[in-house]
Amino acid sequence: MRENQTLPIxxxxxxxxxxxxxxxxxxxxxxxxxxxLMALLAALMLGLQDLVRIETVWISAAVGLIALIAxxxxxxxxFHLPTRAEALVRLDxxxxxxxxxxxxxxxxxxxxxxxxxxLWQAHQARMADRASKADPVKPDLRLxxxxxxxxxxxxxxxxxxxGLFGSFWRIGSVADMTPGTAQAGQGPTWEGxxxxxxxxxxxxxxxxxxxxxxxxxxxxxxxTLRFYGEIGAHSLTETTTPLGTEAATEAEQDFVADRSxxxxxxxxxxxxxxxxxxxxxxxxxxxxxxxEAEAGGQMKLPFAxxxxxxxxxxxxxxxxxxxxxxxxxxxATEPEPREIITVELPMPxxxxxxxxxxxLIEDFSQHPWAHLPVKITLLAVDAADQESxxxxxxxxxxxxxxxxxxxxxxxxQRRDLLWSRDNSLRVAQxxxxxxxxxxxxxxxxxxxxxxxxxLRRLETFDRHGAxxxxxxxxxxxxxWDLAVLIEDGTLADALERMRRAxxxxxxxxxxxxxDEEIAELMQELREATQDYMRQLQRLAQENGEDGQNQQGQxxxxxxxxxxxxxxxxxxxxxxxxQGRMAEAQQALEEFQQMMENMRVTQGQGQGGQSEGQQAxxxxxxxxxxxxxxxxxxxxxxxxxxxxxxxxxxxxxxEGSSGGLGRGQSHEGQGGQGQGQDQAGAGQQGxxxxxxxxxxxxxxxxxxxxxxxxxxxxxxDAARDALGRAGRAMDEAEDALRSDDLAEAIDRxxxxxxxxxxxxxxxxxxMAQNQQNQPxxxxxxxxxxxxxxxxxxxxxxxxxxxxxxxxxxxxxxxxRRARExxxxxxxxxxxxxxxxxxxxxxxxxxxxF
Numbered sequence: 001m002r003e004n005q006t007l008p009i010x011x012x013x014x015x016x017x018x019x020x021x022x023x024x025x026x027x028x029x030x031x032x033x034x035x036x037l038m039a040l041l042a043a044l045m046l047g048l049q050d051l052v053r054i055e056t057v058w059i060s061a062a063v064g065l066i067a068l069i070a071x072x073x074x075x076x077x078x079f080h081l082p083t084r085a086e087a088l089v090r091l092d093x094x095x096x097x098x099x100x101x102x103x104x105x106x107x108x109x110x111x112x113x114x115x116x117x118x119l120w121q122a123h124q125a126r127m128a129d130r131a132s133k134a135d136p137v138k139p140d141l142r143l144x145x146x147x148x149x150x151x152x153x154x155x156x157x158x159x160x161x162x163g164l165f166g167s168f169w170r171i172g173s174v175a176d177m178t179p180g181t182a183q184a185g186q187g188p189t190w191e192g193x194x195x196x197x198x199x200x201x202x203x204x205x206x207x208x209x210x211x212x213x214x215x216x217x218x219x220x221x222x223x224t225l226r227f228y229g230e231i232g233a234h235s236l237t238e239t240t241t242p243l244g245t246e247a248a249t250e251a252e253q254d255f256v257a258d259r260s261x262x263x264x265x266x267x268x269x270x271x272x273x274x275x276x277x278x279x280x281x282x283x284x285x286x287x288x289x290x291x292e293a294e295a296g297g298q299m300k301l302p303f304a305x306x307x308x309x310x311x312x313x314x315x316x317x318x319x320x321x322x323x324x325x326x327x328x329x330x331x332a333t334e335p336e337p338r339e340i341i342t343v344e345l346p347m348p349x350x351x352x353x354x355x356x357x358x359x360l361i362e363d364f365s366q367h368p369w370a371h372l373p374v375k376i377t378l379l380a381v382d383a384a385d386q387e388s389x390x391x392x393x394x395x396x397x398x399x400x401x402x403x404x405x406x407x408x409x410x411x412x413q414r415r416d417l418l419w420s421r422d423n424s425l426r427v428a429q430x431x432x433x434x435x436x437x438x439x440x441x442x443x444x445x446x447x448x449x450x451x452x453x454x455l456r457r458l459e460t461f462d463r464h465g466a467x468x469x470x471x472x473x474x475x476x477x478x479x480w481d482l483a484v485l486i487e488d489g490t491l492a493d494a495l496e497r498m499r500r501a502x503x504x505x506x507x508x509x510x511x512x513x514x515d516e517e518i519a520e521l522m523q524e525l526r527e528a529t530q531d532y533m534r535q536l537q538r539l540a541q542e543n544g545e546d547g548q549n550q551q552g553q554x555x556x557x558x559x560x561x562x563x564x565x566x567x568x569x570x571x572x573x574x575x576x577x578q579g580r581m582a583e584a585q586q587a588l589e590e591f592q593q594m595m596e597n598m599r600v601t602q603g604q605g606q607g608g609q610s611e612g613q614q615a616x617x618x619x620x621x622x623x624x625x626x627x628x629x630x631x632x633x634x635x636x637x638x639x640x641x642x643x644x645x646x647x648x649x650x651x652x653x654e655g656s657s658g659g660l661g662r663g664q665s666h667e668g669q670g671g672q673g674q675g676q677d678q679a680g681a682g683q684q685g686x687x688x689x690x691x692x693x694x695x696x697x698x699x700x701x702x703x704x705x706x707x708x709x710x711x712x713x714x715x716d717a718a719r720d721a722l723g724r725a726g727r728a729m730d731e732a733e734d735a736l737r738s739d740d741l742a743e744a745i746d747r748x749x750x751x752x753x754x755x756x757x758x759x760x761x762x763x764x765x766m767a768q769n770q771q772n773q774p775x776x777x778x779x780x781x782x783x784x785x786x787x788x789x790x791x792x793x794x795x796x797x798x799x800x801x802x803x804x805x806x807x808x809x810x811x812x813x814x815r816r817a818r819e820x821x822x823x824x825x826x827x828x829x830x831x832x833x834x835x836x837x838x839x840x841x842x843x844x845x846x847x848f
Contacts, residue, residue: 020139188229199383297400330416
């Protein structure tokens, strides 16, 4: 190839291609050199040389210098300066037909033939035109084959970090490590810092910038000074430490200021300050209100605390105020010694702890000192480990109260037994007297039998003089459970499950649980709330209540429906999914307070349930029972293929119901109870599952006979679906008795699907029945009767055409607003709508 021939190639393309080839050679030859150079610069800029001994610094410097020289020599040997010819070849390789090579070629034959010459010149012209359009070739700067571990990128990252968090001027500190001349060349100077204790949150002060002759710093601040230049040119004198410092000339000074005094730097650039040490005050804490018992029996004690820099922790010590105790009846005996109650005080999770008010909420209902005079002492600790003790607060220890006379008597005897084991004989005598004529006293045979069992055990222990501490606590716990059973019946268990679900949900919100965990806990809360509502309704029916609204302390109605509760829980879950944990926590607390203080009724403000609602709930319960049986059958099928792998898990999930699959017991109707009793005899056998399946089939048959909506298409469809479900249950029972678990699971799935279809049809029948109720009338008639406008709104006051009603009452206003805005936008995009309507929709969008 002839390089001196003038070619019609763009010079810029040739130069850029040549420069790219040069960059390739530099990168490939010198990448180890600049990688080591970047790593050394990063270490120096980060000041790593100030953290190790001087010998280590110079050894590392020598090794780094040798590495730089070696890689530079190796790079020079590998480096090849690309020529213009090589650039032309690189450029020609990217063009079709190699036009540059063609332009440099000569005609070998036919030079004397005019036609051949003309053809050659035409070919040369085409190649020249193609070469004149050549674009620069991009260089290949990839070094993965030469640097497989990407060491160059690691060095570059270290240099970037050093540039962000380090300083280029720190490289000069290496010169300070040279003995003699380097330090002397800088001249005598100094620098210093005042670092307050970390808990104060105050910034570090640079002494050279402090122009005020008096410095006010917290007690315990660390003062650091560094002297540069000739040793002895500067000296330190201070009186802020117990021993003080007089004319100290060491290159580095470090001390903690504990008292006010003078700080003087003597020398060419000397300065002096008067240090005013600000002492850390002790925290303050006090009781801010009366101790009260909440609805569930928990003690609520408000307290206020403050400190100049913030309180770290606090405790409450509760001890019996024995002189104030009314020593009558069971309390006349000398009490057994008990440890002082110590509980941690709640601290604000977020925000300022310098001045706050919180509530101590603890449940002492089962403690022997419940309702007895106690002395409560609050203690606070700040970040400086200073303690402050409040004045003792005297009060009766708030706890749960029993309003049923029999429950209150049992709780009192439990307290006497815990007061002293010497009261065991007296407690046994009183319990025997109470249970002498149980007919008109005990509303539940279970409570009476449990009392008799407790009484026999207590008399046996007392007869043999063997009532030890463990037995005392065991009997006391049994008496407490009996008192709760008498007071609330099974309502206490449902309330406790609901409280536990609320507490777990609260803890999950505070600890940042995932969306899946939040959803699982919300489902647990929904199920526990439904169980609690069923127990309230049962108690209301037993007490003869007609479902009327209960009145609160202020006269307001304390009644909610299931739909209201579902909307509240949906709102709580939506707030948590949106990350608005503070609002969700507040809504959960309001929900908990409502559930503990309100009577919850079903329906739309009516006293009881309709026949259709009862049937719907019964079918829902049957569906849950069928799901539990299917889950148990699936676990047994897994056990057949992998023996022992599922046993522990299934036992942990079954609970008392024998494998309902949800970890809870469901109280069925009719045959369901029989199925559960049979399941208790042999939870793991196939006969048990088959018997429970048969009981569930019998219960479905009973529900099918009392199903409402007969004669309507929807009602007939519901009956057909339940019939299919019953046949599938029969086939599942036969499969279980034949030990064919796979077939049983398939038939159970068909039964559940048929049950769901039946419930849907029943719901449609109920809706159709409500529309056909007498007195409903037409929509226009209803509006006229109620004096409503065509949109169903009541007129506003003073003759206004607006409405005074809250149209979004009971709904999520934020979600409803979003839905309305989306609907307006959708309708605006439909251009076939009337022009006047489109203009109205656009005005709405502009306004909102």
